[in-house]
Amino acid sequence: MAEKKKVKNASMTGAKKIALMGLGTVGSGVVELLALRKLPGIELTHIYNRNIAAKRAQKTKLKIADSVVWTESVDEVLRSDVDIVVELVGGLDPAGKWVKRALAAGKSVVTANKQLIAYEGRGLLQLAARSKAQLLYGAAVAGGVPVIPGVLQGIGGDAITQVSGILNGTCNFILSKMEAGAEYAEVLAEAQRLGYAEADPTADVDGYDARAKLVVLTRIALRAEIDVEKVATESIRRIAAIDFAYTREMGCTIRQISRAALDGSIVRARVAPMVVPKSMPIAGSHGTLNTVVTHGAFGGDVVFSGHGAGGHPTAVAVVSDILAVAQGLIHGGGGQVAQPVKRREVSGEVVAPHYLRFVVNDKPGIVSGIAGALAKNGINLDSILQHAGFSKDRLPFIATVEPCLNTTLMKAVRSISRMDSMLEAPLCLQILTAEDGDV
Amino acid sequence: MAEKKKVKNASMTGAKKIALMGLGTVGSGVVELLALRKLPGIELTHIYNRNIAAKRAQKTKLKIADSVVWTESVDEVLRSDVDIVVELVGGLDPAGKWVKRALAAGKSVVTANKQLIAYEGRGLLQLAARSKAQLLYGAAVAGGVPVIPGVLQGIGGDAITQVSGILNGTCNFILSKMEAGAEYAEVLAEAQRLGYAEADPTADVDGYDARAKLVVLTRIALRAEIDVEKVATESIRRIAAIDFAYTREMGCTIRQISRAALDGSIVRARVAPMVVPKSMPIAGSHGTLNTVVTHGAFGGDVVFSGHGAGGHPTAVAVVSDILAVAQGLIHGGGGQVAQPVKRREVSGEVVAPHYLRFVVNDKPGIVSGIAGALAKNGINLDSILQHAGFSKDRLPFIATVEPCLNTTLMKAVRSISRMDSMLEAPLCLQILTAEDGDV
Numbered sequence A, B: 001m002a003e004k005k006k007v008k009n010a011s012m013t014g015a016k017k018i019a020l021m022g023l024g025t026v027g028s029g030v031v032e033l034l035a036l037r038k039l040p041g042i043e044l045t046h047i048y049n050r051n052i053a054a055k056r057a058q059k060t061k062l063k064i065a066d067s068v069v070w071t072e073s074v075d076e077v078l079r080s081d082v083d084i085v086v087e088l089v090g091g092l093d094p095a096g097k098w099v100k101r102a103l104a105a106g107k108s109v110v111t112a113n114k115q116l117i118a119y120e121g122r123g124l125l126q127l128a129a130r131s132k133a134q135l136l137y138g139a140a141v142a143g144g145v146p147v148i149p150g151v152l153q154g155i156g157g158d159a160i161t162q163v164s165g166i167l168n169g170t171c172n173f174i175l176s177k178m179e180a181g182a183e184y185a186e187v188l189a190e191a192q193r194l195g196y197a198e199a200d201p202t203a204d205v206d207g208y209d210a211r212a213k214l215v216v217l218t219r220i221a222l223r224a225e226i227d228v229e230k231v232a233t234e235s236i237r238r239i240a241a242i243d244f245a246y247t248r249e250m251g252c253t254i255r256q257i258s259r260a261a262l263d264g265s266i267v268r269a270r271v272a273p274m275v276v277p278k279s280m281p282i283a284g285s286h287g288t289l290n291t292v293v294t295h296g297a298f299g300g301d302v303v304f305s306g307h308g309a310g311g312h313p314t315a316v317a318v319v320s321d322i323l324a325v326a327q328g329l330i331h332g333g334g335g336q337v338a339q340p341v342k343r344r345e346v347s348g349e350v351v352a353p354h355y356l357r358f359v360v361n362d363k364p365g366i367v368s369g370i371a372g373a374l375a376k377n378g379i380n381l382d383s384i385l386q387h388a389g390f391s392k393d394r395l396p397f398i399a400t401v402e403p404c405l406n407t408t409l410m411k412a413v414r415s416i417s418r419m420d421s422m423l424e425a426p427l428c429l430q431i432l433t434a435e436d437g438d439v
Helices: A025-037 A052-058 A074-079 A095-104 A114-130 A147-154 A169-179 A184-193 A208-221 A241-249 A311-326 A366-376 A406-417 B025-037 B052-058 B074-079 B095-104 B114-130 B147-154 B169-179 B184-193 B208-221 B241-249 B311-326 B366-376 B406-417
Strands: A016-021 A042-048 A069-071 A084-087 A108-111 A160-166 A252-263 A266-277 A289-296 A300-307 A351-360 A381-385 A395-405 A427-430 B016-021 B042-048 B069-071 B084-087 B108-111 B160-166 B252-263 B266-277 B289-296 B300-307 B351-360 B381-385 B395-405 B427-430
Touching: A016 A025, A016 A074, A016 A311, A025 A042, A025 A311, A042 A074, A042 A311, A052 A069, A069 A074, A074 A095, A084 A095, A084 A311, A095 A108, A095 A114, A108 A114, A108 A311, A114 A208, A147 A208, A147 A300, A147 B147, A147 B311, A160 A208, A169 A184, A169 A241, A169 A252, A169 A289, A208 A252, A208 A266, A241 A252, A241 A351, A241 A395, A266 A427, A300 A311, A311 B147, A351 A366, A351 A406, A366 A381, A366 A406, A395 A406, A406 A427, B016 B025, B016 B074, B016 B311, B025 B042, B025 B311, B042 B074, B042 B311, B052 B069, B069 B074, B074 B095, B084 B095, B084 B311, B095 B108, B095 B114, B108 B114, B108 B311, B114 B208, B147 B208, B147 B300, B160 B208, B169 B184, B169 B241, B169 B252, B169 B289, B208 B252, B208 B266, B241 B252, B241 B351, B241 B395, B266 B427, B300 B311, B351 B366, B351 B406, B366 B381, B366 B406, B395 B406, B406 B427
Parallel strands: A016 A042, A016 A084, A042 A069, A084 A108, B016 B042, B016 B084, B042 B069, B084 B108
Antiparallel strands: A160 A252, A160 A289, A252 A266, A289 A300, A300 B300, A351 A395, A351 A427, A381 A395, B160 B252, B160 B289, B252 B266, B289 B300, B351 B395, B351 B427, B381 B395
């Protein structure tokens, strides 16, 4: 009987042929979701991965039709008659070259590659338009949260002046666990054990992952092209449990926040851990949730929230994009910003209140030294807070300062760092306020 | 000089010609936003309204080009060469006829008309497809919150099993004001003064507005066509300040919630005031905010939130849809559900814990009478709560019951209503729980 089973393939049904490049967590999720949904008009025909034989042996649980070609040759995929290349390899090179070759050959591309879209998205979208192919990248920002179609189509009519949010699930997992009392190193180890953080956590904790996503959001929401490497990022590595204890008393918590705002002809953009009042909805973003808030001059704030990372939510974004291309829902470039995008300078300067945490070998004159250095730079102290129970020779305490330019504050902080009693450089965090929008 | 001013019009620039039908709050917002954004490729050429001369005299502050035709003749608009008809008249008739005529003539339609899309959306979308015209209705659900493109394109790949949310800004305004201690009648009067509620508030407070939006969301998210009039709705009119006092002690508040969930081959759908734990994000939706939460089998919960009503946010949705049509971002029907939509039966039955509020002329045996009526129907009492300080002859107190079928509970409640000491029919509200999703 088996030999007589009728096998319909894409050429017979007119379905769009899909090549999957990269069968990791997200790629496997895409295969599972395609099997679950049995979407009409779509047929997986190629799977590319390095060491394809080992990968195939490892993924026997996935339901993959016998007709699918497993290959470790990129050329075989790009020379084939597939209609849509799903790029889940990641990184700028060689993934960028492959995406260009696919687009140049008139194949549409669906990608989750935030770095590629951040650095080269503009050129790739132009290439896609010239080739009459589609380039969709819904999975590149906030995984399963549909921010890109929401912003490009749903509120495309507004003049969006600001976009901000929690764009890195790993940092949010670490910081929301620390909020419950744990120290950075132990939570990072837990995140690594759970697969939420890489062995080398740099891209996540130092802000490079969130920065790439912020650059993509800036392009589509603020219609501004900014230089990725010029966006200031600050690491969350220096945040300690004591900072949550102190910010809790202020009615606040700490989150890695990515923000970009139009200010005249420039874009003010930063990725950094910031102090967030618990009254802001974004403070309630726990675990690996992602949240994006846009502010429109006309429509006000819009909030998108959901699971930003993980194989399944990201696979939803990828499959939704495949579907949009395959069903022709998208025309003229679904990932295109149809309105003019201007190249703009980016600045990390911001006027805001700040939180400062010092660790000192306590002796007389420390507070007056700090106050003096701040006053010399025209910065007003707002409050000083010191918990009991710490050793005098390694005493952490905090100060908050009234709104000031962060670069001026850094000058004062550098001079404070040189005080004899300072055991480490002060930690300095921006405090979000109601004027920063309803994030 | 004035005579020599060059006037470029749509025929010369190739811009899409727009007719605006209805120059009320939203229509005026659309005109303002078009003037603010100066969007390329779009030109307003016609404005239709009843009593157009009076309307024109009243709207002199709007920046409207001299070339725009002001008319009270629908025929003049529909016979003209406009490309896109923006229908902001509302209601099923005559707006529905006009939309059909426009689509049949090959004009695209952008509408904010939730009743029309709820009742006739399916047929209108088919008509649009046959005419190779677009029908977009982003403004019909949750105003400025981009739920429709987010769901249709952004998470179209997921198997969405449930959609719920706060879809009526008027009810949310009233209930969040009552949460702060006010009574229904005074808050309704305030909402009417502020223009948030109509002189006849029926459509809002009795749930018909939210019901239409829920039917549209059910079509696009659950891909199910349900009968509008078969969706059970309950009014918020009977909620009193005392209910907020009691639910506060339970760590909860009260909101008008619209929910639809796939359950086998049927859709369970209801619009009703419900008791919502304050730990759920939806409980933080204050004032006129709208919030929509989808639950996907694969990607989990996605939350959309923003200003659901008001001229400006709704105008953003309308202008975004105009732009999507004018720029050809949308192909094959942007408002179409590209995946098969099934007609399904709808049921208001639900198994859930409930909140019951009684007002009694206090005498012995009341609690045992209530407990007896519940027990007879197999329903377990969970708790009884009675605040001090009320007159014995008009005493409000509450009970909560363990999860039970709401129709069975209503049977018990009807028998309790017949008790001599009951001064009014008990109020009965579903209590949302964590199993109802992260709404």
